[in-house]
Amino acid sequence: MISEQVGTGRRLGRFRAALSASPPLWWAMLYFFSLLCGYYVLRPVRDAMGASSDAAAVFPRGLIALGERLGIEVGAFTLQLLFTATFIAMVLLQPLYGALVSRFPRRVFLPAVYLVFIACLLGFWWAFDSGIPGRGAVFFVWVAVFNLFAVTVFWSFMADVFDNANAKQFYGYIGAGGTIGALVGPAITRFLVEPVGVANLLLVSAGFIGICLLCIIKLRPWALARERSHGGGTDGRAMGGSILAGLRLVWERPLLRALAMLMFFGVGVGTLLYNEQAAIVRAAFDTAEERAAFYSMLDWAINGLTIAIQLLLTRFLLQRYGIAPLLLLPAFAIILGFAALSASPLPMLVAIVQIVTRASEFSLAKPARETLYTRVDREERYKAKAVIDTAVYRGGDLTFVWVHKALATLGSSMVFLAGLGIALGMTYGAWRVVRAERTLPEDPGRRQASTGSGKASAAT
Template sequence: MRPPVMTPPRPRLRTALAESPPLWWALLYFFCLLCGYYVLRPVRDAMGASSDAAAVFPSFLLDWATARGIALGDFTLQALFSGTFVVMLLLQPLYGALVSRFPRRVFLPVVYLVFIACLLGFRWAFDSDLQGRGALFFIWIAVFNLFAVSVFWSFMADVFDNEQAKRYYGYIGAGGTIGAFVGPLITTLLVDRIGVANLTLVSVGFLGVCLLCILRLRSWALRNEGSRAVQGEQAIGGSIWAGLKLIAADPLLRGLAMLMFFGVGVGTLLYNEQAAIVRRLYPTAEAATRYYSMIDWAIASLTILVQLLLTRWLLRRYGVAPLLLLPAIAILLGFSLLSASPLPLLVAMVQVVTRSSEFSLAKPARETLYTRVDRESRYKAKAVIDTAVYRGGDVTFVWVHKALATLGSQMVFVAGIGIALGMTFGAWRVIRAERGLPTQPTPDQSAERPAAR
């Protein structure tokens, strides 16, 4: 019998930093990236919850809706989610073309410079109360997440080889988690002092550091470009239709798509209910932004605790099953409580539990499963699930919520129980299909990357 292969122990952080100079820059990069993103996210959420239609929509769109007897302010989130869905579908081919034709070290600095210029423009728009700024900013954040956050781990694949990735990615991911914790805290502390407009300058500062990190990491990316860069570019290729065909043919991928769709559904119902509460209780942009930043901070705090105390132990001892089922059960319980008593504080608490369980349990489980499938499934199908299915769930359930809201919040959460059951069924389908997967990655698979939030 062949003796078991012993993997080298994970180095301590100090040792890892000493033996790998690019790790310093990668840690700083991911920290600043997520910190800058989470400084902005509460601003986006406040725009979605705004009761001032002129702040959210441009005048021509308001005039068009008024001419047809539509009060666009009554459909703010529905319009924003629909617009986001359309823009993301249109930009996905552009994203694929960029990452398949140019090395990340080439186009990433340009992308960040464009984003910095956009933020400076948004600073002027918020400061001057430009009409329609809310919709532009809401959709722009989704684009920022696609081009800046999602491609981070692909760039790391150019910087680190397979063995280095196994040793260092955990530390880099922890740096991002700390950034996701610090960003909302910065917003909470500063929004009343400097205003919403100047929060964009705070994020510009973090993106400037990210740009510096990219430039410092370019030499290591160039050194490792060879076979890893070509492999990385090929992995991201593929159309939406190719991914959909893979999903239709594979029970595991169908289960993952179902899990994503209904998981987004429960989150969207909560998000819309929370927006209604914010419109009622937090009328100013600063107050709404501070509220959302406190929610994001609570989510990040609970995520860190669960990651430290439960995630790794559960995954090693029991596999992916509890990581997929526990969030579904928690959401079922939360919606059951809300259907009986939809209090604002309880809505916030369930929102925190829902999103933190997604980040700390469900997402690591899904990413682990993707390390055990073939390359096409890992990239083409995963790209469709993470974009088209995700945004499709958003736009579907934001309109479902609009219909249910006419019956009252209680009925929204009663229907949410059914959607949570769909999520639970999707988790069960994934767990059942997972039994047929190989226990180890196939030889063509490289080290996987944690997903950006």
């Protein structure tokens, strides 16, 4: 008992020392807390839309009428249609994001992204308050886009603020700040959804995104200071380059290809679980409020486990052993989970594997992947990362949501048996990332800066 108290005291002491030694850590934690809190206020509402058995509450009347003329029940393909629309939206937005990153400096495009999100939330507040048909489908797609782009931009910016050594030391704490936000968000939804209604929850989320804007402004001096120390200029100028450079980089660089493979199959694992879970929720709960409450409880369990791992294991494993255990341990756990589900696909076991899968992704795999982006250049950090985190991610969603639809006719056991093969693909991708990571320099920015000063001296 005494040794446990001593260990806890040491961990708290290290955390306090990290906060005092690194002022940007405070703002980074507040930023991620506010971002995930705002998102998790919305997530249960989005998931309730995806699990709805009422097509009229999700899709526009015109689409439902078209389905009736073709003899297709639109409600039977709710998730498939929503995921397909999400993928199309991601593909269309990639060139726009690439142009924004290429042509505008960070001080312009980062606030612009979040201001657009706030404006959209205000628009959805009006749509939900007015009861406009088809709002559910548009909202589902938008929340999926918001989640990926907002979080991708966050971690890209963190790679500008912190170097690799800082990332190994601080990313676990930053992730824990986000996880606390992910715990608070569902609680807000659970306790406010019935008294204030769905529409007013969107205003709460918009308030948290506004705090993110403040954090970006406060963190900008440290990002610029790191850029100056690496010879990257002094004014945070636009990085230039092609708006489609991200696609080229993912194709050319072994590490980025491996990360794309890991992302694709990792999404496949989550998508199969998500679809099975949606079927269970659709059968168990009648109203959107009941479904939103269930999803918020599930998010509580996931995020509670996540924060425990982040505070107790993530920093230790990352500093002592590097990224290998953080990528491979979740992969092996998912293989075991899917093997158990293929033998006995009980609803409670599905929920448990879902909790383990998402908690291990948030607490171990994601921090490990994000530290890698501190060791690559800015085009890879912003453009290639955006391709992997958005287009590849939603491409995996699109692929496996239709795979699930085909497999579901054969029963849950076949779904999870196929999922076992997908989990093996994810494990292979993780192994490829670990191998490719060994070829990266510890701090490429400093190496480029010293090379640049050497050339300048020679020229002088």
